[in-house]
Amino acid sequence: MKKLSARRRHPLAAVVVLLLALAATGGLYAAFAPAGKAQADEASQSLTIKEGQKLYSVGCASCHGTGGQGTSDGPSLVGVGAAAVDFQVGTGRMPASSSQMAQIPAKKPIYTQAQIDQLAAYVASLGAGPNVPTKEQYSKDGADIARGGELFRTNCAQCHNFTGKGGALTKGKYAPSLEDVAPKHIYEAMQTGPQNMPSFPDTTMTEKNKKDIIAYLNAVNSSETENPGGLELGGLGPVSEGLFAWIFGLGALIAVAVWVAARTAKAKKS
Secondary structure (H helix, E strand, C coil): CHHHHHHHCCCCHHHHHHHHHHHHHHHHHHHHHHHHHHHHHHHHHHHHHHHHHHHHHHHCHHHHCCCCCCECCECCCCCCHHHHHHHHHHCCCCCCCCCCCCCCCCCCCCCCHHHHHHHHHHHHHHCCCCCCCCHHHHCCCCCCHHHHHHHHHHHCHHHHCCCCCCEECCCCCEECCCCCCCHHHHHHHHHHCCCCCCCCCCCCCCHHHHHHHHHHHHHHCCCCCCCCCCCCHHHCCHHHHHHHHHHHHHHHHHHHHHHHHHHHHHHHHC
């Protein structure tokens, strides 16, 4: 007993006991805490999907099918991902007022962001697809505006105009203006390729490239950005500016020529 008591009073005994207690506590936490958190996250996600399915059944199934398989009035949603839902519903394009329109325009959304998240979760559960981007992915922080301009003029300006003012396409379709469009929705449009637009996945256009393009659009459409060329005539490009020159510039020259000729004729008569 005396030997055992002496060992208990050893200077390192308290340290050994403390280490054993910490190891036991850590082991218990590792065994029980993560599983509980994972189960809670899974239950929360399952509830979100169920709520999204309810919203889908009421507002989307008539066109896209009860299981998202698509119908003659709407395409399949299997594999489009959460990003496509967040874009289409978040910009008010869906639900569409008519499936017979040449192009479905943006309008005021009828769902709240919480409901959009639920719909997106349900559609994402039907098949893997692009996720909704994080704020870091479309933030202008750290973006290269000049590089974004080059990428935009190469890949997007043919339809959207070089400053994103939009433009006409064939058969009543058009490339919409990118002014006042949320950066998240621009990113999602590049990811998913809505309507007539091609998609630009990360394998085609990297996350950094998308970020640069969004920063460029933010710069050229900002009211604080000065145009070094002076009056931009709406920034609609060389066709509109050339037309302006022909109508007003050439018209002014003709008016001056007529005025000079009239003055000359009057002077000769007198």
